[in-house]
Amino acid sequence: MREIVLSTTPTGEAIADLRLGDVVYLDGLMYTAREGVYMRALEDKANIPMELPSQSAANFHCSPAARINPDGSFDMGAVTATASFRFAKWLPEWMAKTGAKLIVGKGGMTSKDYKEYFVPNGAVYLSTVGYGTGALLGRGVENVEAVHWNEELGLAQAMWVIKCNRMGPFIVASDLNGDCLFERENAKIAENVARVYEGTKPAVLKRYGESDDRTDEVI
Amino acid sequence: MIPISLIQSTAEVLMDKAAIEIPQDYLDGLQHAAKTEDGDLSSFVLKAMLDNYEAAKEDRRAMCGDTGVPRWFVKMGNDARVEGGMVALEAALRRATANATNGVPLRPNRVHPLWRTDHDNNVGIGAPEIEYGFEPEGEWIDLITVHKGGLFGTDYRMLFPSDGIQGIKRFYLDSLMAFGKRGLACQPAIIGIGLGGSKDICMTLGKRASTLRIVGSRNSDPRIAEMEDEFKDLGNSIGMGAMGFVGKNMVIDCNIEVGYCHTGGMPMSVHAFCLSSRRAVARIHADGRVEHRTDPDWFTDYQRRETVEWEPQREAAE
Numbered sequence: 001m002r003e004i005v006l007s008t009t010p011t012g013e014a015i016a017d018l019r020l021g022d023v024v025y026l027d028g029l030m031y032t033a034r035e036g037v038y039m040r041a042l043e044d045k046a047n048i049p050m051e052l053p054s055q056s057a058a059n060f061h062c063s064p065a066a067r068i069n070p071d072g073s074f075d076m077g078a079v080t081a082t083a084s085f086r087f088a089k090w091l092p093e094w095m096a097k098t099g100a101k102l103i104v105g106k107g108g109m110t111s112k113d114y115k116e117y118f119v120p121n122g123a124v125y126l127s128t129v130g131y132g133t134g135a136l137l138g139r140g141v142e143n144v145e146a147v148h149w150n151e152e153l154g155l156a157q158a159m160w161v162i163k164c165n166r167m168g169p170f171i172v173a174s175d176l177n178g179d180c181l182f183e184r185e186n187a188k189i190a191e192n193v194a195r196v197y198e199g200t201k202p203a204v205l206k207r208y209g210e211s212d213d214r215t216d217e218v219i
Numbered sequence: 220m221i222p223i224s225l226i227q228s229t230a231e232v233l234m235d236k237a238a239i240e241i242p243q244d245y246l247d248g249l250q251h252a253a254k255t256e257d258g259d260l261s262s263f264v265l266k267a268m269l270d271n272y273e274a275a276k277e278d279r280r281a282m283c284g285d286t287g288v289p290r291w292f293v294k295m296g297n298d299a300r301v302e303g304g305m306v307a308l309e310a311a312l313r314r315a316t317a318n319a320t321n322g323v324p325l326r327p328n329r330v331h332p333l334w335r336t337d338h339d340n341n342v343g344i345g346a347p348e349i350e351y352g353f354e355p356e357g358e359w360i361d362l363i364t365v366h367k368g369g370l371f372g373t374d375y376r377m378l379f380p381s382d383g384i385q386g387i388k389r390f391y392l393d394s395l396m397a398f399g400k401r402g403l404a405c406q407p408a409i410i411g412i413g414l415g416g417s418k419d420i421c422m423t424l425g426k427r428a429s430t431l432r433i434v435g436s437r438n439s440d441p442r443i444a445e446m447e448d449e450f451k452d453l454g455n456s457i458g459m460g461a462m463g464f465v466g467k468n469m470v471i472d473c474n475i476e477v478g479y480c481h482t483g484g485m486p487m488s489v490h491a492f493c494l495s496s497r498r499a500v501a502r503i504h505a506d507g508r509v510e511h512r513t514d515p516d517w518f519t520d521y522q523r524r525e526t527v528e529w530e531p532q533r534e535a536a537e
Contacts, residue, residue, distance in 0.1 A: 001263060021260060023263070064326065065280075065324050066326075077281045077323060078280050078284040080284030082285065082370075106402075106403075107402060130264060130267060130271065130402075130494050131405045131494065132495070133271040134271065134280075134284040137284070138274075138278070138280050153337075154330065154337030155337065156326055156330070169267055182400070185260070185464045186400055193457075196453070196456055196457050197389070199388075200385045201382070201383075203382055204378070204382050
């Protein structure tokens with residue numbers, strides 16, 4: 001597998017060069033933003049307290065295991081990502097507003113998401129590994145530069161700004177074609193599914209979701 | 220009489236160990252998995268996880284940034300006495316949880332479900348959960364902390380006797396497929412299955428099967444033990460590995476626990492503990508000795524008893 005060191009303010013060429021399954025290490029500033037930050041910035045229209053994307057084009061779907069010391073300094077232990085699919089509703093607007101080129105998280109998005117708004121924005125998705133290699137990623141934090149909105153959102157949802165020094169590993173999970181690494185793997189695994197399920201039978205009592213018609217019975 | 224200060228200080232050590240040190244039984248299981256894995260992406264993932272455990276231990280930092288939702292299982296010998304009683308014990312465990320969240324540090328994951336209030340210390344309404352078990356003899360108290368992830372890899376379904384073993388297999392596979400894709404379940408994991416009980420206890424049984432039994436343990440009912448072997452192999456035959464990549468290792472072990480249920484039903488739950496299977500255990504003796512271990516040893520013959528009375532000594536004498 002290829003190993004690549006990438007800036008958190010990457011050039012278009014550097015992004016175009018990434019291939020699905022490449023292993024990436026990040027250098028530069030990265031900020032955490034998940035539902036709390038998205039809601040505050042996009043729905044409550046609060047001013048984003050960073051210059052984006054000039055300071056950073058890397059959005060980490062992460063809450064760190066960290067504390068703010070009484071003297072205002074920070075201790076950051078482990079960092080890992082949370083599942084990104086839940087943030088699809090905010091990401092198009094977030095990307096347009098912040099120019100994010102690297103979305104870093106857990107589990108990736110769908111190829112539909114990639115084609116609809118990642119590719120047009122020149123952005124790709126990097127997945128954390130495991131999950132999660134929290135201690136290894138923690139070692140890649142050279143410094144915690146700032147934490148924003150911790151009083152409004154709590155430590156877990158706050159916007160942490162971290163300086164990455166060869167932070168990784170991450171895996172390239174989408175490319176500028178909008179292809180999706182996880183969907184490629186799903187398709188390979190799907191070939192075997194019928195054999196694994198052979199002999200099993202559906203439950204006697206169904207659930208809504210197995211039928212989307214709410215006028216149906218579930219028996 | 221066990222001093223309350225010793226309970227709190229031991230609990231703080233356990234919080235730290237659970238977050239940082241991968242239990243040996245799970246590590247052995249994952250190392251074995253790493254040897255057999257041949258998918259290149261999933262092999263890379265397992266190798267990175269093994270490096271990660273080393274880094275966590277070396278740096279004394281949490282294994283994973285998501286440090287789960289800390290909870291407590293307290294087991295007491297019938298003759299154990301705690302200074303200040305059980306209300307004092309609960310306060311000590313809440314203090315230890317809050318102190319360790321800031322101290323390790325852990326991620327303050329616990330928030331109000333509606334108002335999203337975060338006390339930044341993993342303590343709140345009903346948090347941490349504290350559950351109890353008792354054993355017929357002894358003056359000791361076992362403190363067990365488990366920091367399981369809280370979002371994916373768990374499901375419940377009411378099955379019926381007519382669903383049979385093939386229905387159980389189907390729901391087991393459905394759960395692995397649903398949460399295994401893209402690695403949402405953070406597999407390969409210890410999978411716990413709860414069968415029977417009332418609806419809430421069915422969930423409890425499965426959760427305890429995944430978190431309070433170690434890799435390589437087997438249910439004391441030999442037919443259930445056979446099912447555990449079979450279900451482990453079934454899960455690993457899907458062709459899915461770490462992160463949902465093509466691979467051979469989805470299930471490090473499968474543990475099944477049962478409880479008597481309504482005659483018309485066969486409720487079932489499935490739980491996946493994660494790649495950072497966080498659990499730590501200490502026994503505090505009445506004389507103040509503290510013994511640390513990683514096997515909760517929760518499911519004793521007493522916990523699985525079937526009869527009205529518990530009289531094993533008389534049975535042994537007969």
